[in-house]
Amino acid sequence: MNPCQNPALARFLVMALCLCASPVALAGEAVPEPWMPALDTVWLAVAAALVFFMQAGFALLESGMSRAKNAVNVVMKNYVDVCLGSLAFWLVGYGLMFGFNPTGWFGQSHFALFGAEDSDYMMLLFQTMFAATAVTIASGAMAERTRYQAYLLGAVLITAIIYPVFGSWAWGGGHGGDGWLAALGFIDFAGSTVVHSIGGWVALAGVLVLGPRLGRYSMDGEQRPIQGHNLTQVALGGFILWVGWFGFNGGSTGGADVSIGLINLNTHLSAAAGAAGALLILAVLRRPVLLTTTVNGSIGGLVGITAGAATMDPHFAVLTGLVSGMVVVVGTWLLESLGLDDVVGAVSVHGLAGAWGTLAAGLFLAGDLFNPMQVAVQVIGILAGFLWAFPAALLMYFIIDKTVGLRASTRDEQRGLDFSEHHEVGYPEFQTEVLHEGRK
Amino acid sequence: MSALPEQRPGQRREQAEFVRRRRAIFTGLLTRLDRDAAVQALALWQAEFSTRPVFALHDFLGRVCQDMGLRVRRGELHRALVGALSLDEAELAPDPGDANGLAGSGDHSPGSAGALPAGARTVFEAVYHAFMTQAEGSGVDTGVRVRVMRRLVGLGLSPAALKSLSGWVAGEASGLPEGLTLDTLRGLLHLAYLSACEELGPVSADRLLAAAVREVENGAVAADYHPRGLL
Numbered sequence: 001m002n003p004c005q006n007p008a009l010a011r012f013l014v015m016a017l018c019l020c021a022s023p024v025a026l027a028g029e030a031v032p033e034p035w036m037p038a039l040d041t042v043w044l045a046v047a048a049a050l051v052f053f054m055q056a057g058f059a060l061l062e063s064g065m066s067r068a069k070n071a072v073n074v075v076m077k078n079y080v081d082v083c084l085g086s087l088a089f090w091l092v093g094y095g096l097m098f099g100f101n102p103t104g105w106f107g108q109s110h111f112a113l114f115g116a117e118d119s120d121y122m123m124l125l126f127q128t129m130f131a132a133t134a135v136t137i138a139s140g141a142m143a144e145r146t147r148y149q150a151y152l153l154g155a156v157l158i159t160a161i162i163y164p165v166f167g168s169w170a171w172g173g174g175h176g177g178d179g180w181l182a183a184l185g186f187i188d189f190a191g192s193t194v195v196h197s198i199g200g201w202v203a204l205a206g207v208l209v210l211g212p213r214l215g216r217y218s219m220d221g222e223q224r225p226i227q228g229h230n231l232t233q234v235a236l237g238g239f240i241l242w243v244g245w246f247g248f249n250g251g252s253t254g255g256a257d258v259s260i261g262l263i264n265l266n267t268h269l270s271a272a273a274g275a276a277g278a279l280l281i282l283a284v285l286r287r288p289v290l291l292t293t294t295v296n297g298s299i300g301g302l303v304g305i306t307a308g309a310a311t312m313d314p315h316f317a318v319l320t321g322l323v324s325g326m327v328v329v330v331g332t333w334l335l336e337s338l339g340l341d342d343v344v345g346a347v348s349v350h351g352l353a354g355a356w357g358t359l360a361a362g363l364f365l366a367g368d369l370f371n372p373m374q375v376a377v378q379v380i381g382i383l384a385g386f387l388w389a390f391p392a393a394l395l396m397y398f399i400i401d402k403t404v405g406l407r408a409s410t411r412d413e414q415r416g417l418d419f420s421e422h423h424e425v426g427y428p429e430f431q432t433e434v435l436h437e438g439r440k
Numbered sequence: 441m442s443a444l445p446e447q448r449p450g451q452r453r454e455q456a457e458f459v460r461r462r463r464a465i466f467t468g469l470l471t472r473l474d475r476d477a478a479v480q481a482l483a484l485w486q487a488e489f490s491t492r493p494v495f496a497l498h499d500f501l502g503r504v505c506q507d508m509g510l511r512v513r514r515g516e517l518h519r520a521l522v523g524a525l526s527l528d529e530a531e532l533a534p535d536p537g538d539a540n541g542l543a544g545s546g547d548h549s550p551g552s553a554g555a556l557p558a559g560a561r562t563v564f565e566a567v568y569h570a571f572m573t574q575a576e577g578s579g580v581d582t583g584v585r586v587r588v589m590r591r592l593v594g595l596g597l598s599p600a601a602l603k604s605l606s607g608w609v610a611g612e613a614s615g616l617p618e619g620l621t622l623d624t625l626r627g628l629l630h631l632a633y634l635s636a637c638e639e640l641g642p643v644s645a646d647r648l649l650a651a652a653v654r655e656v657e658n659g660a661v662a663a664d665y666h667p668r669g670l671l
Contacts, residue, residue: 067646215637215645224641405493411626414633414649415671 037119040255044122050247051129055082055136057244061237062140063426065228065292065344069416070144071426077139077151082132084152085159089131094124097164101177106168110175123174126251130195133248134163137199138393140344142206144226145213145413148421150406154206154396162392163198166385170194185374186381187365189263190252192307192357193381198389200351203342205393209401212341214413223336226343231291238295242271245302249309259310266309267302270321274301274353277325285329296332296345297325300353307354308361316364323360324353355382458596461525462486463532468524470533472517477508479536486596487623497521556622559664564625565616566661567670570652571632578648580639585609587635588628595627622669629670 059078063071091112099107110116113124135158142151170188172179188194216224228234249267250260278297282289304324305317312320331348342348362378363370400406412420419425465485469478481504489500501521505514524532575581588609592602604617605628629649636645649671656667 067643069646213642214634215640215642218638218641224643226641226643401493403493404495409488409491410634411630414630 036255041118041122043256043260044126044251044254047247047251048122048126048129050244051126051133051251052082052244054129054133054241054244054248055079057237057240057242058133058136058140059237060233060240061295062143062344064230064233064237065140066143067226067416068229068426069418071229071418072422072424073148073417074139074143075426076422077143077146077148077155078136080152081135081139081155084156085132085135086128088156088160089128089164090124092160093131093164094127095164096161097167097172098123098127098174099168099172100175101168101172101179104169104172104178104180104183106165107172107175107177130191130248131159131163134191134195134199134202135159137196137346137350138203138206141203141342141346142210143343144417145210145408146206146417147405147408148417150400150404153400153404154393154406157396158202158393162202162389162396163195166198166388167194169384169388170381181377181381181384184377184380186377187311187361187374188307188358188381189310189361190249190306192303192305192354192361193385195354196303196306196350197354197358197382197385200347200349200354201386201389202393203346204340204351205390206397206406207340207342207347208394209397210341210407212339213343214410216341217339221339228292234292234295238298241299242268242302245271245306249306253310262314263309266305266312266314266317269314270301270305270309270317270324271298272301273318273321274298274304274325274328277301277322278329279325280322281326281329292345293329293332296328296349300324300328300349303350303353304357304360307358308364311361311366312364313366316360316366320357320360320364324356327353327356355386358382455593455596458490459535460529460532461490463529463535464524464527465521466536467527467531467533468517468521471520471524472513473508481508482536483621483623556620556625557665557669559661560622560625560669561616561620562661563656563665563667564629564670566656566659567652567667568629568632570655571629571636571648574648574651575632575636575639578640578644580636583639584632584635585611587638588631591631591634592628594631595624597624626670 055078059075062078063074066074094113095109095111096106099109099111101107110120113120116124135155138154138158139151169179169181170186171182171194173182213226216226218224245267246264250264253260253263275294275298278293278300279289282293301321301324304320304327308320309317328345328348331352332342332345335342335347340347358381359375359378362374365371365374368374397406408417408420416425462482462485466478466482469481473481484503484507485500488503489496492499497518501514501518505511505517510517572581572584575584589606592606592609595602595605597605601617601619604613605620607613608616609628633645633649636648640648653667653671656662
């Protein structure tokens, strides 16, 4: 249809053109009052969709790094933890995280939100996507030996309690009051610690309770690498996560803002530097350059910049990403040497790189570089995140293990969890190493 | 190598506790099911739920009620099982293991708790032999054999059956002992897989098992019983 024949469409296109072509002018000049909330909402809705798209990235990356006999199980965990986690966050988590927070420790209103302002609904949608991201981090680390129902029970508790309680400390107070970390001046723009480190520490707890996959380490500690079944899928997952991160960080402005340019530039540069950092340290250590490590390096860069994307200059974003990539490689090596089996490297990518990124946000704060007070606050925030999420998740998974059972039986591990948990297989026409055709 | 592996005190305690729980479950089942159905349900519990935490009892009940068309009686069966689990040992029914061919194993598929399906024994011997030949090619056959023998106790067999099976695994007896159930054979093959995982790593163990199964699938013995039924 020709826009000239449709005035409404023409107005929309002109508006869209203005928004795309001259955001600086829009932000610099006085914007008509009715437009701005709508514009903020549109941007947040787009950003929320981008963050949701990250779930596809996680699913591809995690299933690609797992064996074919567990592919359906990994994807199902990613798919269903978003579904159940979203409901849990709407019912309980959002209120705990963003409700009226008089003590600084947890919110006390806005549970099962209804009858609220439009902006609250937008905020809930956007934050639900963040909660879904935090919860899905553990699934990759715990892949290939975790019982499906037990994992989902954990996912619900994470989105309902573990994630939002810490979130209320750092980001709480949206409806009155203030989180105690926020009151100290803790900087975590989009959640290096709030989302990623918390997810990483939960993953670490899960990995510890579960133990390694069958035969992953020999009795004398020798490592047996278990290659993923589809590395192109891993790379595609990495790209999708990268794209989604533009919504993750860019949307954390809370609305349409000219600062999104710097934020997303920092995001991109840090991701690129993360991959470069991983490659660099692999070269220095004379280790083989692996696709999985490279992808994890770039994701480490994305995680690392998430805390300071809005508050540091691009050259520091590059430095943050570079170190993040190295942290990912060294962290993975460290965990392996301790006999821990993190299938996708989630603990180092999200936990350790998130901690480093949070520290970097304090170190490289534009206009106030290397302020020791700010750095101290950042360290307090990092430690608080670990000391809350790790023990809480450890206790949670321990109780789940002792009651409903967290670890799949060895026979189920042999058959593959696709068979034992889902009655179907991922690639029925091509899976030559799988010895069943799904449970009848 | 042929000597029956001695049980440590911890293993003996585990075995005694296992038998006590098996008797309790059997006692509970007998209050609502006839003996054959109770034995069949017990075989399912033993094969898939005996090593799971206590709350897995719900999953077990769900399977029993679904398989036997007893959904409307789930509540009373649940109460019976919970009650039986808290009974004193003297009040429990005798252990049904040896007398019913369960002997520490069981299976939910038809016929597996008692008689072995036709051809299953021959196919098992072929698959196990092919697996061990593959392991020999990787230089780990002795290690796998030793690890399997150490784990045989976990199959919950009677002492006599355990001894004769141990001799067969060690290569000292030529024939597989009589009276083994399908699930015992599955358990034994799984022990070989587990042992290969420890010796070679899981990826290699997957390949060994896949190669062994495929080799037998292509042979004449597979006409009587499908090798994948042993997995």
